[in-house]
Amino acid sequence: MTEGRALLVAALLHIALLGALSLGLARSLQMTAEPDVTPVEFVDISDMAQVTSPPKPSMEAAPQEPEPLAAPEAMPDAPPAPEVPAPPAPKPVKAPDDTAAQDAIAEAVAAAQPKRPPVKAPVKDKAGQSAALLDKSKPNAARPRETSDFARTIEDALPKQSRLSAIQAATLEQAIRAQIAPCWNPPIGGADVAEMTAVLRIRLNRDGSVAAPPEYVSQTGATAGNQAYARAFVETAKRAVLRCAPLDLPADLYPHWREFELNFDPRLMT
Amino acid sequence: MIARLALFLCSLTLAAPAAAQLRIDITSGVAAPMPVAVPAFPTGAAVATPAGTTAELGRQVAAIIGNNLSGTGLFKPIDPAAFPAPGMAEVDAPQFAAFRTAAAQALVTGFVTANANGTLTIGCQLYDVFSEERLVAQGFTVTPAGWRRAAHKCSDLVYSRLTGESGYFDSRIVYVAESGPRTKRVKRLAVMDQDGANHRFLTSGQSLVLMPRFSPVNETLSYMSFAQDRPRVWIYNMGTGQQQAVGEFDSMSFAGRFSPDGRTLVFSVTRAGNADIYAYDIASRATRRLTNGNSIDTSPSYSPDGRRIVFESDRGGSQQLYVMNADGSGAQRISFGDGRAGSPVWSPRGDLIAFTRMQGGKFRISVIRPDGSGERLLTDSWQDESPSWAPNGRVILFSRTERNGRSSLRSIDLTGRNDRRIPTPLEASDPAWGPLLK
Numbered sequence: 001m002t003e004g005r006a007l008l009v010a011a012l013l014h015i016a017l018l019g020a021l022s023l024g025l026a027r028s029l030q031m032t033a034e035p036d037v038t039p040v041e042f043v044d045i046s047d048m049a050q051v052t053s054p055p056k057p058s059m060e061a062a063p064q065e066p067e068p069l070a071a072p073e074a075m076p077d078a079p080p081a082p083e084v085p086a087p088p089a090p091k092p093v094k095a096p097d098d099t100a101a102q103d104a105i106a107e108a109v110a111a112a113q114p115k116r117p118p119v120k121a122p123v124k125d126k127a128g129q130s131a132a133l134l135d136k137s138k139p140n141a142a143r144p145r146e147t148s149d150f151a152r153t154i155e156d157a158l159p160k161q162s163r164l165s166a167i168q169a170a171t172l173e174q175a176i177r178a179q180i181a182p183c184w185n186p187p188i189g190g191a192d193v194a195e196m197t198a199v200l201r202i203r204l205n206r207d208g209s210v211a212a213p214p215e216y217v218s219q220t221g222a223t224a225g226n227q228a229y230a231r232a233f234v235e236t237a238k239r240a241v242l243r244c245a246p247l248d249l250p251a252d253l254y255p256h257w258r259e260f261e262l263n264f265d266p267r268l269m270t
Numbered sequence: 271m272i273a274r275l276a277l278f279l280c281s282l283t284l285a286a287p288a289a290a291q292l293r294i295d296i297t298s299g300v301a302a303p304m305p306v307a308v309p310a311f312p313t314g315a316a317v318a319t320p321a322g323t324t325a326e327l328g329r330q331v332a333a334i335i336g337n338n339l340s341g342t343g344l345f346k347p348i349d350p351a352a353f354p355a356p357g358m359a360e361v362d363a364p365q366f367a368a369f370r371t372a373a374a375q376a377l378v379t380g381f382v383t384a385n386a387n388g389t390l391t392i393g394c395q396l397y398d399v400f401s402e403e404r405l406v407a408q409g410f411t412v413t414p415a416g417w418r419r420a421a422h423k424c425s426d427l428v429y430s431r432l433t434g435e436s437g438y439f440d441s442r443i444v445y446v447a448e449s450g451p452r453t454k455r456v457k458r459l460a461v462m463d464q465d466g467a468n469h470r471f472l473t474s475g476q477s478l479v480l481m482p483r484f485s486p487v488n489e490t491l492s493y494m495s496f497a498q499d500r501p502r503v504w505i506y507n508m509g510t511g512q513q514q515a516v517g518e519f520d521s522m523s524f525a526g527r528f529s530p531d532g533r534t535l536v537f538s539v540t541r542a543g544n545a546d547i548y549a550y551d552i553a554s555r556a557t558r559r560l561t562n563g564n565s566i567d568t569s570p571s572y573s574p575d576g577r578r579i580v581f582e583s584d585r586g587g588s589q590q591l592y593v594m595n596a597d598g599s600g601a602q603r604i605s606f607g608d609g610r611a612g613s614p615v616w617s618p619r620g621d622l623i624a625f626t627r628m629q630g631g632k633f634r635i636s637v638i639r640p641d642g643s644g645e646r647l648l649t650d651s652w653q654d655e656s657p658s659w660a661p662n663g664r665v666i667l668f669s670r671t672e673r674n675g676r677s678s679l680r681s682i683d684l685t686g687r688n689d690r691r692i693p694t695p696l697e698a699s700d701p702a703w704g705p706l707l708k
Contacts, residue, residue, distance in 0.1 A: 164292075173294045184299030185375075187344075187433050188685060199293075213401065229434030235398065235405075239375060240299070242400035260292035268297040 164256050172253055176260070179247050184240035186266045187232055196221030197265040198234045200241065206254055208246035214238045217261060237264040303346035304432070307374035307399070308336040310350065311392070312358045317384040321414035324390070328382040331392060334421035335378055335428065337465060338439045341681075342429065342665075343688030348374050361395060369399045376405075378428050390417055394424035396431055406431045418467060419707065426706070438660040438706065439464060443667065444482045444491055445679060445701040447471065447694065452675065459493060461508070464660075464703070466693040472506070481525055484704035486618075487532035492516070494524045503537045505552065516550050517557045523548075525568050527615075529596075530576045536560070538568040547581055547598070560598030571615045571623075572596065573640065580604070580614040580623050580640070591625060593640055604642035613656055616640070619663030622684070626655045635668050635682065648686045658702045667692070669699040 164172070199217040204210060214237070222230035241262070249257050311328035321327060336347035352372040356364060361379050369377050380393040395407040408427055410420040419440055426437025447460040459472040459479050473479055473495075482493040489508040494501060503526040506513040517523060519539050526537035535550045545566045549558045561567040565585035572579055580593050586603060589610040594601035605611035609629025616623050620640075627636040627645075633653045638645040653671040660667065664684050671677040677699045679692040692701075 169292065173292060176292075176294050177296060180294075180296050181298050182300060184296060185302060185304055186299045187435075188301060226434070228430065232432060232434035235432075236299075237296075239398065239400050240296075243375070256292060260294065263293060263295045265295055265297050266299060269299060269301065 164253070168253060168256075172249065172257060175249055176247065176257065176262075179244050180240055180262065183244040184236065184264065186236050186264070186269065187229065188266065188269060194221070196226075196230065196233055197263060198237050199261055199263045200234075200237055201259065201261050202241055203259045204245075204247060204249075204257060206251070208249055210242060210245045211258075214241045214262075233264075237262070240264075303340075303344055304375050305348050305373050306336075306339055306345045306376045306378060306428075307348050307353055307369050307372060308332045308339070308350075308378045309353065309355045311380045311382050312356060312361065313382045314358055319384055319388075319390065319414045321390075321417050324382045324384050327390070327392075327417055331380070331382060331417065331421040331424070332378075334418060334465070335425045338422065338425035339378075339429065341465070341690065343683055343690075344433065348372055361393065364397055366397070366399055366402045374399050376428075376432060378424070380424065385411070389413055390420070392417065392420035392424065394420075394427055396428050418463065422463070422465075435664055436662045436706075438662045438665065438703075440707050441661050442484075442704045442707070443679070443692070443701055444472075444484060444704065445669075445694070446479060446482065446699050448677065448697040448699060449475075459491070459506075460694075460696075460698075462694070464692075469695060472508070481700055483527050483702045485528045485532045486530055486705045487528075490528075490532070492526035492528060492535055492537075494526065503535070505535065517548070517555070525570065527571050529572045530574050536570040536572065536579060538570070547579070549596075560594070561601075569613050573616045574618050574620045578616075578640070580616055582612045582614060582625075589628075591623070591638070602642075604640065605638060605645070606642070607645065611636075615657055615659060617659050617663040618661055621663070624657035624659060624666050626657065635666060637666075637684070646686070648682050648684075649680075649689060654680070656700050660703050661706045667701045667703050669701055671699075 196219070198219045201215040201217050202210070203212045203215075216234055219230060219234060247257075310332045313324035313328050316323045316325040319327070322330070332350075339345035340347050353368050353374070354365070356379055358381060361381050364377055364379060366377075375398075377397040377399050379395050379397070381391075383391050383393075385391055389411050390413070391409055391411050393407070393409045396405045397403065398405055406427055408424070410423050412420045422440035425439040429435070429437040429439070441464050442461055443464055444459060444461045447458045448455055449458075450456040456475040457479050458475040459482050460469060461472055462469040472491075477495050477497040479496075480494045482491050484491060491506045491508060493504055493506065495504050497504075501522040501524065502519065503516040503523045504513050505516060505526075516526060516535055516537065517539075522540045523537050524540075526535050528535055533552055535552060536547060537550065538545045539548055543566075544564055545568050546562060547560045547567050547570045549560055550556075551558075560570075560579070561581075561583075563585060565583050566589075567581055567583045567585070570579045570581040577596055578593055579596055580591060582589055583592050583601075584590075585592075589612050590603055591605035591611045591614050592601045592603050604623075605625070609627060612626050612628065614623050614625040617637075622637045623640055624635060624637050627634045627647060632651070633655045634647050634651070635649045635654045635657050636645055636647045648666065649668070649670075651670055652673055654668050655671075656669045658667045659665070660681075665681050666684065667679060667681045669677055670680050677697050679694055679698045679701045680689060681692055682689045692698075
């Protein structure tokens with residue numbers, strides 16, 4: 001009896017402790033949750049190996065003239081005008097710190113674009129992953145033949161319904177494209193943006209809703225001079241996905257649209 | 271062993287869908303204006319200021335931002351009746367669901383507070399309504415008289431964050447205001463904010479004035495005046511009101527324009543039916559001749575790096591555009607095709623030159639790359655001329671004359687969309703867009 005009461009008390013205390021900790025944690029999270037002003041996650045350069053097509057030789061790759069908008073400089077003896085002092089913002093906001101990362105990406109795109117077709121591991125097994133790692137670290141290294149052979153063998157051994165027929169794939173692609181494109185409002189008319197594209201990874205729930213925020217994968221056409229534009233471009237792509245969700249897609253093919261990539265490329269628009 | 275193999279195959283089956291990942295190209299979208307919510311900026315307590323109560327200012331700041339964004343043609347402010355007006359607490363924690371319901375994609379909000387020293391602080395925050403992220407936030411402290419500039423600064427912040435291009439709202443326009451009958455036209459210099467507010471005249475109208483141009487770096491203008499019956503180029507400081515004649519020429523000088531660093535003025539001087547281009551160092555007042563020959567060389571405009579100059583010349587038989595080095599060497603013709611080309615002006619972002627294309631009895635605004643490729647006509651009216659770039663190189667200001675002789679200022683987006691009238695109290699011509707204010 002006393003043992004039972006002791007257990008009960010202990011259980012209640014544990015629940016109370018858990019509750020207190022959760023509440024405290026929630027509060028501290030709220031207090032420290034600084035709004036993130038750099039919503040574009042720029043991934044490591046090694047992921048650039050996923051870009052499907054190397055940029056064509058173009059002016060973007062050539063040495064650029066200084067960014068024209070930066071040219072006019074303040075003359076120190078400018079007459080006093082009704083000045084708007086720019087005081088520290090009432091809510092200090094973290095400065096966008098993605099510049100370096102994107103510079104690196106831009107350089108990687110311009111200078112070290114691997115000229116080989118993308119390697120698509122038919123099966124993402126451990127062997128395939130290690131092959132992908134090999135490929136990324138040494139773009140020119142020959143791919144171990146036995147690895148892909150092994151992967152193909154494994155793929156052949158898979159149950160039929162886990163692979164998508166060509167017709168199913170085309171239907172699914174069309175359904176996704178038809179739902180995303182009307183929601184995409186890309187910025188147009190910017191300078192030096194002819195080659196800009198962005199790839200996002202999309203994860204969906206069974207009901208077609210977004211399971212996770214669209215994830216930045218890669219981008220082409222970003223240069224040192226168009227960082228702000230490159231960021232805005234990726235945001236329009238993310239917004240398109242969030243606006244269109246939930247997507248209406250065939251339920252029986254869910255394993256194939258649970259996760260996929262979208263390559264936003266506005267070439268046909270202007 | 272068999273069990274382990276079975277487990278291995280089982281895990282492969284589960285992993286398979288991720289490996290056969292779809293990659294889909296989205297090659298088209300829509301070019302519709304982005305719906306944006308700009309509710310009245312709240313205030314903690316309505317305080318009376320010389321510019322009105324802070325509550326009233328909060329409404330007007332939001333209206334100015336909405337008007338600026340709408341004027342770009344890239345954004346569509348949503349009717350504020352479609353969502354509840356946020357209070358101070360919601361500036362930092364907006365009710366995103368309500369704005370999504372109103373079909374907004376972005377939310378511009380902020381606050382107006384009166385400070386003890388008589389200044390105002392106007393906060394400005396931009397949210398992505400779908401990702402629920404705060405994209406940018408800034409505060410501006412202004413005198414009550416300068417509150418409109420805070421609204422323009424906030425507009426620039428929002429525009430640049432959403433488009434990736436720099437803004438152009440906190441800037442001014444100088445132009446020639448015209449009044450009176452055709453035979454006795456009065457032309458005065460006038461300056462106003464880019465949205466038409468704070469309009470004022472700079473000259474009395476006693477002398478004919480033409481071709482005003484802003485210095486890219488300070489509060490200085492150049493213009494041509496017929497004062498003292500000597501048509502020539504003047505430099506006018508709007509801060510001090512002082513002006514000086516440019517160079518000592520016994521004949522007409524005209525078409526002045528500043529270099530990107532504001533230190534040099536280029537213009538034309540006529541002699542016996544021939545016009546040549548000169549560069550004038552404003553500090554030393556030294557003059558240097560850049561073109562020679564019997565042709566009419568005029569309308570010079572620097573590239574933003576200051577290394578080249580585009581100008582118009584009839585040296586090839588008809589009025590066309592040429593690009594030369596800033597020292598006058600290496601002139602190359604860049605405009606071809608039907609008709610004539612004149613009044614070129616180099617974009618501040620460097621990628622294009624805007625000019626007036628004259629063909630088939632029409633004057634139209636056109637753009638061309640500095641190497642002469644990619645000419646694109648932007649307008650199609652009877653008489654559009656005198657292009658001038660917005661400070662971000664995205665929008666072109668120009669003057670339009672209707673067949674009834676009435677002239678007005680207009681702007682058009684580089685894409686050829688959004689041809690809009692800029693409101694002026696009188697008829698207007700020869701506009702020049704100034705730099706972003708400091």
